[in-house]
Amino acid sequence: MRAFQFQQNIDLPPAAALARERLRTFLSNELAKGRFVPHRGSWSAFDPAFSERAGAAGFIGVTWPKRYGGQDLPGLARFVIAAEMLAAGAPCGAHWIAERQSGPQILRNGSERARQDILPRICRGECFFGIGMSEPNSGSDLAAVRTRAKPYKDGWVINGSKIWTSNAHRVHYLIALVRTGEAGPDRHGGLTQFLIDLAAPGVTVRPIRDIAGKHEFNEVFFEDHFVANDMMVGAEGQGWTMVTEELAFERSGPDRFLSDYRLLVELVNRVGPNPDDRQAIEIGRLVAHLSALARMSRSVAGLLQDGKAPNVEAALVKDVGTAFEQEIPAVARRLLPTQASLEDEDDSFSEALADAILRAPSFTLRGGTREVLRGLIARGLGLR
Ligand SMILES: Cc1cc2nc3c(=O)[nH]c(=O)nc-3n(C[C@H](O)[C@H](O)[C@H](O)COP(=O)(O)OP(=O)(O)OC[C@H]3O[C@@H](n4cnc5c(N)ncnc54)[C@H](O)[C@@H]3O)c2cc1C
Incomplete structure (x- = not known):
């Protein structure tokens, strides 16, 4: 291939x-x-x-x-x-x-x-690491986190829970956003990030199965979990600034437009060297979009390399990139009507298509939903 x-x-x-x-x-x-x-x-x-x-x-x-x-x-x-x-x-x-x-x-x-x-x-x-941001009732509205850390001896004691924590059952650490003080009028105050050792006492991980029956997500519970002072990331109360900067790393990379890349390769291989006009136009359009996305993502990587915090640019890459990722299975279905099946190990196209159809809805949720990103972009452009 x-x-x-x-x-x-x-x-x-x-x-x-x-x-x-x-x-x-x-x-x-x-x-x-x-x-x-x-x-x-x-x-x-x-x-x-x-x-x-x-x-x-x-x-x-x-x-x-x-x-x-x-x-x-x-x-x-x-x-x-x-x-x-x-x-x-x-x-x-x-x-x-x-x-x-x-x-x-x-x-x-x-x-x-x-x-x-x-x-x-x-x-x-x-x-290996996981991300400890989302909580029940605090996904898009991250400032609503309720997991709380209170000072205790040379560290902090954490109580609360996180949800949708990818891979928490098989990684070593989380960086968790928790409340350590007063939220203030914009609710961005009093938030702090901690390194959580998932093997330490006071941490329980419970599985959540996804639509494909796979176990990638988890709930993570903290019951009087102690973290030492030097497991704090940044200063107390800096959590909001740090988390928004971290999201620029999370949202701008090639992982935001290449999740379905193998399906695109399968599609090109299946269509073969003599596409009809419709196939040539649709695949050509996808490849042109991919090229433009690679350039946008590379530009944001350049800004990150220079120590900048391109939060709006990163949101733009994720919004356009994930829309592109979701379009690939739709185009593949239009061009080559196929009975998509995860069971069909002899037909790599059918299997790749089935897998993409099941995973695609999550692309515009994980790392920030489409609506939230568009709100952020609109604010960055001075439109709201
Ligand atoms: C595959 C996958 C992996 C994930 N992994 C992790 C992980 O490892 N760690 C982690 O912390 N989280 C993880 N998440 C959680 C993810 O970050 C949240 O699902 C996401 O932030 C949305 O939050 P929510 O699910 O609570 O939805 P909600 O915030 O309840 O949103 C529900 C709907 O309302 C819309 N909405 C909400 N607020 C607004 C607004 N202000 N304006 C317009 N529309 C709005 C949203 O766009 C959405 O359509 C993962 C999610 C997925 C799908």
């Missing part, structure tokens, strides 16, 4: 171009050895052994300082590595969140102990 190498027209610093070449060789070797089958939901596919090999080969946390296990490469090296991993369908879900947002957050705002202890393990592909 040939991959569409969509970043080819993007200018890259030499170190990033070199990282991309090294990664392509690594992934070809992995495929040749049968170590993974290109996976449709690449960044949702949880394979700790793959992450460990990717870490050992130097493909995780490449932009972080060498003293914390990184390689001091430019931010765009991370961008191309992420895009290539997804385009190849590599099962990079175990280390994805840690590398995309938790590690950068610890690097910017964590205690020195947390940096030294955790970042090198993330780079080695041995330490």
